[in-house]
Amino acid sequence: MLYRQSRALRTRDMVQRFNDPKSNRRGSVFKLNTSRDDVEEPLKRGKDQDALDRVAAFVEEYDAIDEYKGEELAFVPTSFDKFEEGLSRRLVYKGWWTTGLTMVAFNDDLPGPSAGTTPPPV
Numbered sequence: 270m271l272y273r274q275s276r277a278l279r280t281r282d283m284v285q286r287f288n289d290p291k292s293n294r295r296g297s298v299f300k301l302n303t304s305r306d307d308v309e310e311p312l313k314r315g316k317d318q319d320a321l322d323r324v325a326a327f328v329e330e331y332d333a334i335d336e337y338k339g340e341e342l343a344f345v346p347t348s349f350d351k352f353e354e355g356l357s358r359r360l361v362y363k364g365w366w367t368t369g370l371t372m373v374a375f376n377d378d379l380p381g382p383s384a385g386t387t388p389p390p391v
Contacts, residue, residue: 280298303367334366337359
């Protein structure tokens with residue numbers, strides 16, 4: 270419980286810093302279970318069609334891989350033990366995909382998905 274509380278406080282503090290008009294910090298906060306819907310919802314509310322188009326292009330070019338052997342990747346328990354290679358590759362890809370999705374949605378100054386980006390092998 271203490272870990273969850275401290276993580277929530279750190280996250281809230283970081284988001285406040287991103288939203289502070291006096292700060293020059295920029296960033297996005299997302300988790301491994303961030304979905305396309307999670308990203309598109311605020312863009313639709315803000316009527317940001319350019320960002321929605323960038324998200325659509327990213328999703329069209331790169332497959333979302335969310336499961337391994339019927340388990341959702343975002344909820345694989347952490348461990349100091351070795352993961353099997355297939356699971357490791359999918360976790361890395363899922364992290365890469367989620368990062369890419371969030372970056373193209375909320376950073377219009379970054380190049381689009383076709384700018385020579387190569388996903389990690391699954």
